[in-house]
Amino acid sequence: MQLQVMNSPFNQEQAELLNRLLPTLTESQKIWLSGYLSAAQSASFQGTQETPAGEPSAESTGQTISKEVTILYGSQTGNAQGLAENTGKKLEENGFQVTVSSMSDFKPNNLKKVQNLLIVVSTHGEGDPPDNALSFHEFLHGRRAPKLDELRFSVLSLGDSSYEFFCQTGKEFDQRLEELGGKRLSPRVDCDLDYDEPAAEWLEGVFAGLSEAQGVSSAPPQAAAPQGSVAEYSRTNPFKAEVLENLNLNGRGSNKETRHVELSLEGSGLTFAPGDSIGVYPENDPALVDMLLEEMKWDPEEIVTVNKQGDVRPLREALISHFEITVLTKPLLEQAAKLSGNEDLRELLSTGNEEKLKGYLDGRDLLDLVRDFGPWGVSAQELITILRKMPARLYSIASSLSANPDEVHLTIGSVRYETHGRERKGVCSILCAERLQPGDTLPVYIQHNQNFKLPNDPDRPIIMVGPGTGIAPFRSFMQEREETGAEGKSWLFFGDQHFVTDFLYQTEWQNWLKDGVLTKMDVAFSRDTDEKVYVQNRMLEHSKELFEWLQEGAAVYICGDEKKMAHDVHQTLLKIIEKEGGMSSEQAEDYLADMQQQKRYQRDVY
Missing domain, CATH: 3.40.50.80 (Nucleotide-binding domain of ferredoxin-NADP reductase (FNR) module)
Incomplete structure (x- = not known):
């Protein structure tokens, strides 16, 4: 949003200076500036003002605000657990005493002793809690749940907006904690598949809420600095793994095609245990991208910006590698309706048409959308700005690192079907089945999953x-x-x-x-x-x-x-x-x- 005299407390000269400065700042610079201004304001306040009449300070009443923070996570694949543990580390670095626990390991009766509670939870299937959140979810929504008038809380909810009950579990926890008397430290944040930025914003809000309760001000937690010169490969910095083998496991005449893919992790430093998964960032089918370009009459070589950091790519490359084009979601259609102004699309999204909308979203892709509700009259840049980033596909690892050092094996079922008059293909599975050859590389990262592990006791059946x-x-x-x-x-x-x-x-x-x-x-x-x-x-x-x-x-x-x-x-x-x-x-x-x-x-x- 551009700052103006009408929508801000700044004069014309100040607004123009800020409008030139703010787009050039990095995320870390914005965070630092936010903390600096907050600290300056706090110092000014403490030096010039007294406690308002009738509102005794915490010191005068002897009341102490706990610096203990409990973080509970409900996680099926490991994303929520990773975010919970990362949040815990950041808060500990800033002087808080933090307990991080799976909901299944937390004794519900201890909840009434907690003053500061953070919930990080994913939604599984059709709006269900993850397995390790079931018992806590049931307790909290049952008759035995205690009154929580002294509780301050905040919820970070993970989900996938292509599902009808997006972030449902997080929404239920948020509402229930409020019903039991809890007060929000910071508003709930609902994250789609690309959760890094909203999760970072949630952490900033939580930190501000905790700091305010302490009566102190400090800069929000910073991202961890890289250790030495060794690249740490992760979800946001995937390793390009070389393909060693790519075989069809099914025999001749089978109705199925299941690929056995072996990847080299040599030089990555990546490790995993049985039960972990690997995230693969695939590419869209170039043939589908070309059909989309043809339909929209776009120049494949047009240079477009692909992220908030300002990275640019030719349009065709951007559509192949950076954006999801095979899945439609309600939020995408809502943004598309604003862009196009198409009355039929607005009608589809109107109240009372939920079942019709659900039917339309099922099995259709971006090509269907632009064909069904054109002409668009928008630039390529405008349209791709509303697309989700290409999400990684998670696959259970099919090998042991002990048995196959520096390798990881995957078992991938090829997805092909026909619907709405066109053949459809799974993005990652058909990349592996039709286009991936030994010597090619795939961007990958390890997704640790503590919820699917061999017993510690090797003698247990x-x-x-x-x-x-x-x-x-x-x-x-x-x-x-x-x-x-x-x-x-x-x-x-x-x-x-x-x-x-x-x-x-x-x-x-x-x-x-x-x-x-x-x-x-x-x-x-x-x-x-x-x-x-x-x-x-x-x-x-x-x-x-x-x-x-x-x-x-x-x-x-x-x-x-x-x-x-x-x-x-x-x-x-x-x-x-x-x-x-x-x-x-x-x-x-x-x-x-x-x-x-x-x-x-x-x-x-x-």
């Missing part, structure tokens, strides 16, 4: 349920257990369409079974029999033995599709526990919840 590409992390588990000589029993349930063409990593599993690294394996190939058989059917067939393993302390891991498979496997586990343990449905639910609390029931679902 494990049960793994992973149909299709859900097999990936369990290949990592087995490689690790083989390397470390773990003695605990292991049982795999795997499923796919056909035994002959779709038994992913078949030889490896059979060798592990022969060598005793894998104790038991049960498979379900749904298209090989008249009646479809799935992994949950195999689990029911072995319900007595499976429950015995649970009673022995086995940890259960599920990886794969959340909506259907993971839901059905969860219900099957409850049936088995109820039947074999002679329990009521409520007792079975408690049994599984207790397993989850002990980290003996973990899911990596999508």
Whole structure:
């Protein structure tokens, strides 16, 4: 926004000077300036003013404001946990005593003792809390939740605006804490996939709220300075990993194409553990980009600005590498409606048309949008400014670093389908299937996931349920257990369409079974029999033995599709526990919840 005499307290000369200065400042310079002005104002206030009449100071009443801050996170893939831990470090560097904990590890009865609470939580599936936030969410929304009149809080909510219930869990925590009497230190911030900048702004607001409560002023926390001269590869600074292998795991005649991709991490310094994921920044299909350029009659070589830092690229390159063009979201359509002025688009977004809008968003992309609601009469720069940045795709790592030093292996199912009169392709999966060759590079980073980890005790039995590409992390588990000589029993349930063409990593599993690294394996190939058989059917067939393993302390891991498979496997586990343990449905639910609390029931679902 341009400062003017009419919309600011500055005179014309001051406004012009500020308008020239502010766009040239970096984020760190803006943060420093904000802190400097705040500190100067505080010093002036303390030196010239007294406490207003009738409002005794904290010193005169003996009241002390706690510098203890509790940060609770609910995280499915690790993003919220990483942000919570980073927030904790920044606050500790500025003199606060910080406790960072998963919601599942926090004793809810201690909540009434907390004065400063920060919630960092993602939303999973269709508006659901992450697995490790379920019990705390249930407690807070139940009758046993305490009054929290002394609590100050703030919520950072992560989500994906292409889903209907965007950031729903964060919104629910924010509203409930207020209902219980809590006061906001800083307003809730809802983050889309590209969460770095809004999360940094939230931290600034939280720090200001905490500092104000202390009656002190200080510059907001700064980003950590780089350590030495070694580049630290991360989500915002990905490593370009060379492709070593790219193979199709499915046999001839299969309905599927599953790629096994091996990448080199040599020289990156990146490490990971079984259960972690890798983030891959893909490129859009050049053919789709060319269709979009043709439709809009844009010059592919036009130079456009791609980010707030002012980096520029030719338009075609920008559309291939920097922006998401295959997914439509409601916020995108709302911004597009403002740009185009198209009445039909405004009508689609109007109140009462929610179901029609939901139907339109499903399966369509930016090319559909510009075709359906043109002509646009806007520049390329104007249109790309409303697009989301290209989000990374997360894949469960399918290898052990101990077994394959300096390498990481991925198992990627190719996505192809037809809808709304056009063939559609998964951005990353079809890049790997059709265009990625050995010697090429992929920008990657490691996503640590503490919510999907092998037991600390190598003698603890494990049960793994992973149909299709859900097999990936369990290949990592087995490689690790083989390397470390773990003695605990292991049982795999795997499923796919056909035994002959779709038994992913078949030889490896059979060798592990022969060598005793894998104790038991049960498979379900749904298209090989008249009646479809799935992994949950195999689990029911072995319900007595499976429950015995649970009673022995086995940890259960599920990886794969959340909506259907993971839901059905969860219900099957409850049936088995109820039947074999002679329990009521409520007792079975408690049994599984207790397993989850002990980290003996973990899911990596999508």
